[in-house]
Amino acid sequence: MSREELSAAAAPVLFVRKPNGGLRFCCDYRALNNLAKAKWFTKLDVVAAFHKIRMAPGHEGKTAFRTRFGLYEWLVCPFGLSGAPASFQRYMNSVLREWLDDFVTAYLDDVLIYSSGSKADHEAKVRRVLQALADAGLHLDPAKCEKGIACDPEKQRAIREWEAPTTVKGVRSFLGFANYYRIFIPDYAKITQSLDALLKKGTAFHWGRAENEAFQELKRRFCESPVLKQWDPSLPTFLETDCSGYALGGVLSQEGPDGRRHACAFFSKRLSPAEYNYPIHDKEMLAIMRCLDNWNAELRSCGPFTILTDHRNLAELSQFDFKLEYRPGSEAVVPDALSRREQDKPQGIDDEREQGRMIQLIPDSAIPSSTRACINAMSSDCSEASTLPKMKVFEPIRQSASRACLPALAGPEDPDFRMCDRRRQKADIQRPYLVA
The missing domain is CATH 3.30.70.270 (Reverse transcriptase/Diguanylate cyclase domain)
Structure with missing residues (x-):
C-alpha cells in the first residue's frame, strides 16, 4: 500500500478515532488539493530567514561560540538550533495567516503563491504578500525566487x-x-x-x-519550444503515442476552452536492445504502456481519456466497452485447447500460411564464395523459379550454408536488404528459402 520515499514535499498525517475504538490513518491533503486548479505560481525565498528572529533576552549566552578572537554570542536565532525551524515557521504563519491555504502557503523560508484566475489577479496577490513580508522585516533573494521552469x-x-x-x-x-x-x-x-x-x-x-x-x-x-499548459484533471485528456524503429514518444494534451488541444508534457525514450527487435505492432503497444507509466498520476486523477495511436488493432477494440483483467496462461485451459487443435497446424512447408514467411532476399554479391559453391552443388529445381525469372532459387538450404550467410546479411536500413518476416531475423530458420 505504501513504500518509503524521498520527496521534495509531503502531507502531514493524523489519526482519527473510529467508532469501534480503533484508529483511522489520514493524510491532510488540503494544501495539495488547493493547487489542483491553479494556473499561476510564484515562489519566494526569504534571505537569512532564522536571523530575523530575536533570541529571548537572557538566553543569548546559550548560543556562545568561540573564535581565536574570543567568545561571541548570538543576538538573533542562529542556524543549528533544534527549535529554530519551528519558531520561524510560527513566525511565517503569523505574517501570512490572513491568506494561508487560500492562495499562499509557506514552509520555513519558502513561500508559494498560487491562483487560478487571471494573470493580473495573481500579480495583485503577489503584491499583497510582498507588502506583508516587507512589513514584517523579511527580505527576499531574487536569485532564488522562481516563476516555474521555462526556456530562458x-x-x-x-x-x-x-x-x-x-x-x-x-x-x-x-x-x-x-x-x-x-x-x-x-x-x-x-x-x-x-x-x-x-x-x-x-x-x-x-x-x-x-x-x-x-x-x-x-x-x-x-x-521554437512550445509553451506547456498547466495540467487540469477536469479537462478532456488525450494521450498521443508513436514508436519508430529505435525510439518511442508521447504527448499528453488537453482540450482547452478554445476547443484546441494544448500540450501538457512530452515524453521520449530510446528503445533497449531487446525492444529494438520487437515487431512494429509490439513497439506501438510498448509506446502506450511507457506513456501510461510515465503519466500514471495524471491519468489516474482524470476521468476517461482518449489514446491516439496508429495501432490499428487497438483502434478496433475501442468500439467495445470491456474490462481488462490479467490471467496466467496456465489458467486459460479452454481457449488454449481451441487454439492448438491438430488440424489447424501447418502441414509442412507447402502450407500457404508458411509461404512468404521464410523468404530472405540477399544481394547476389553478398553471398560468400564458399557458400555459393555449397549452394550450387544442390538442386535448383523449385516451383517458385518461374515467378522469379531473374533470380536463382534454392530449396532446401542446409543449416551450415545458412549460417555462413549470416555475416553477409545487411541491416534493415540497407536498401539491398529486405526481410519478409521481421520476426525471423536469422537465416538459419526451419528449412528456409534463400533467394539470390
Whole structure:
C-alpha cells in the first residue's frame, strides 16, 4: 500500500478515532488539493530567514561560540538550533495567516503563491504578500525566487550560438545542458540518437552529416519550444503515442476552452536492445504502456481519456466497452485447447500460411564464395523459379550454408536488404528459402 520515499514535499498525517475504538490513518491533503486548479505560481525565498528572529533576552549566552578572537554570542536565532525551524515557521504563519491555504502557503523560508484566475489577479496577490513580508522585516533573494521552469531567452541565445562539438566531452556537455529542457522538446530521444551513440564506450568520435543534422535540429527545437499548459484533471485528456524503429514518444494534451488541444508534457525514450527487435505492432503497444507509466498520476486523477495511436488493432477494440483483467496462461485451459487443435497446424512447408514467411532476399554479391559453391552443388529445381525469372532459387538450404550467410546479411536500413518476416531475423530458420 505504501513504500518509503524521498520527496521534495509531503502531507502531514493524523489519526482519527473510529467508532469501534480503533484508529483511522489520514493524510491532510488540503494544501495539495488547493493547487489542483491553479494556473499561476510564484515562489519566494526569504534571505537569512532564522536571523530575523530575536533570541529571548537572557538566553543569548546559550548560543556562545568561540573564535581565536574570543567568545561571541548570538543576538538573533542562529542556524543549528533544534527549535529554530519551528519558531520561524510560527513566525511565517503569523505574517501570512490572513491568506494561508487560500492562495499562499509557506514552509520555513519558502513561500508559494498560487491562483487560478487571471494573470493580473495573481500579480495583485503577489503584491499583497510582498507588502506583508516587507512589513514584517523579511527580505527576499531574487536569485532564488522562481516563476516555474521555462526556456530562458538568454539560454536560447546561448544555444543558437553553440558551435558543433569536436570531442566526446563537448557532446556530453551539450547533451547535459539540453537534457534539463527535454520536456519541452517533442521526440527528444529520437533526435539525439546519433549524438547519444557518440557517448558509448569504445566508440570513435566521428562528426558526420547525421550528427550535425541532429545537433542543428535540436538547437532549432530549443528556440521554437512550445509553451506547456498547466495540467487540469477536469479537462478532456488525450494521450498521443508513436514508436519508430529505435525510439518511442508521447504527448499528453488537453482540450482547452478554445476547443484546441494544448500540450501538457512530452515524453521520449530510446528503445533497449531487446525492444529494438520487437515487431512494429509490439513497439506501438510498448509506446502506450511507457506513456501510461510515465503519466500514471495524471491519468489516474482524470476521468476517461482518449489514446491516439496508429495501432490499428487497438483502434478496433475501442468500439467495445470491456474490462481488462490479467490471467496466467496456465489458467486459460479452454481457449488454449481451441487454439492448438491438430488440424489447424501447418502441414509442412507447402502450407500457404508458411509461404512468404521464410523468404530472405540477399544481394547476389553478398553471398560468400564458399557458400555459393555449397549452394550450387544442390538442386535448383523449385516451383517458385518461374515467378522469379531473374533470380536463382534454392530449396532446401542446409543449416551450415545458412549460417555462413549470416555475416553477409545487411541491416534493415540497407536498401539491398529486405526481410519478409521481421520476426525471423536469422537465416538459419526451419528449412528456409534463400533467394539470390
